[in-house]
Amino acid sequence: MTAASQWLHATTGRIATDPYSWMQAVHWIHGSGLYTNPHNDGPRTLNQTTIAIAQEIAALKECRPSIAYLARKVKLSPRSVKYHLRMLRETGLLVYRSKGTRIAGVGGRASEFERTIPVVFDEALGIRTVGQGATRRPVGIAEKGRKTIGKLAKKAARKTRRPRRRTPSASGTRCTPMQGGTSTGSSAGSTYSPSESKLASGTGKSPTRKSSKRGPRKLNKVGRRYQLARELIQMVPWLHNASVARVAWIVRHVADAGWTALQVQAAAELFIAEREPRRPSAVLAWRLRGAHTLFNTPERRQVAVEQWQDSRRAEKARHTEPAFIPAQQGPRSLAARQAWDQAAAALREQLTQRQPEPELAVMSSIEDLTRDEVIAHRVEAMANPEIIPEMIRVLGERDARRLYTSRLVDQCLAQLAIAARTADLTPAF
Incomplete structure (x- = not known):
């Protein structure tokens, strides 16, 4: 398209309804080979780098990409980005809405584009449109173009990346047994033949280690303390929102002795004093003083659990939490x-x-x-x-x-x- 036709009011293409259909047109133009660069600079035709730039443009909500933004996203020089934008305009895939300029006190303003689909794409795939000018919209497609549009849909759904530039090897000319080189020495002289004892003997170890199928790791002493602390915070109502690390330090003795969370709760709520601290972790430390020496056998701990479960007073204390209810001071009048x-x-x-x-x-x-x-x-x-x-x-x-x-x-x-x-x-x- 000429420079005069690269504007929205002068284009013969239609505005793309969504970025997905626009990328279908980009892939079709790229694969058709209809475009050849008439200039002496820049790429000869559309390539993978052009598609990568088109994908960045399609992802924009407002089609106002700056040269620096595209150069940073695609990792190109600003001059290369300008070449590919020129090719997209000349193929009718991009048209100007407003051209970039400089404003005093504001700085440079990037050009605003509109993503368009050229007429040649609609004619080649048999797409029927209604309306006039750039506001035309598609209403159907011929049977011959359905297979092609399906292939283009798969290409548009894939993320195309810019190919890596291959750098020459720093070691110079390659010389392998399968491919001759330009070195003066014989290629067979540098090869290494293993001994017969190491061929198919079955005694060699594979360089790739097999992954061992182990079960869950066994907790150490510190891990067991933290596990018991988390179980207590979830189980005991008056320990909610307590610090896990603080509770783990408080229950370190009973955790090392193999206590369960139920046994710790029974020992903590079996004997409730009238005056206790207010902080939940401090209450737990107050009630567990010397408990690991008093209930030093599993039998004694089981008896404590049974007494705690049978005690209605302990059950009432669990629901009312008297340790955190301030003492009544009586009426003031x-x-x-x-x-x-x-x-x-x-x-x-x-x-x-x-x-x-x-x-x-x-x-x-x-x-x-x-x-x-x-x-x-x-x-x-x-x-x-x-x-x-x-x-x-x-x-x-x-x-x-x-x-x-x-x-x-x-x-x-x-x-x-x-x-x-x-x-x-x-x-x-």
């Missing part, structure tokens, strides 16, 4: 504090007036009690809750819960805790 003190005094008086039954204090086993006696003990405990702590000291917490149920035991312990806390908060006059 004077009227509410007076009412608080009166209720606490009445509760303490009621607890001091009731005395435990002597026959219950000397009880050492509940296996011999009948059903009616168990019901009688529970009714008496509901009327006089102060006997429950005495029975816990005599029978143990597990048997006391079996006798009075966990609900009564928890209620009694909660009342005693409230009374003790109220006694500590009551001012002395």
